[in-house]
Amino acid sequence: MPYKHLRDIREDRDIRQKDIAAVLNVSQNTYSQYETGVISLTAEVLVKLADYYGVSIDYLLDRTNNPYIQK
Numbered sequence: 001m002p003y004k005h006l007r008d009i010r011e012d013r014d015i016r017q018k019d020i021a022a023v024l025n026v027s028q029n030t031y032s033q034y035e036t037g038v039i040s041l042t043a044e045v046l047v048k049l050a051d052y053y054g055v056s057i058d059y060l061l062d063r064t065n066n067p068y069i070q071k
Contacts, residue, residue: 001037002035002036002037003034003035003037003041003060003061003062004062005055005059005060005061005062005067006034006035006049006060007035009053009055009060009067010035013053017031017032017035018031020049020052023048023052024045024048024049041060041061046060046061050069053067054069055067055068055069056068056069
């Protein structure tokens with residue numbers, strides 16, 4: 001299952017897959033497979049991405065359209 005918000009937030013901020021892959025310490029190909037849903041996102045990767053972008057994990061998983069973290 002592709003993660004639309006994951007791709008959209010990266011593109012909206014003009015960040016290349018290669019750059020996010022470096023943040024996660026994975027290859028660009030691996031990151032691409034995260035975005036397309038070929039490889040499942042681990043909890044560790046989700047936390048890193050949510051912290052990096054300042055959004056909720058639910059937003060990254062397309063469970064909500066609200067990117068803000070609910071506290």
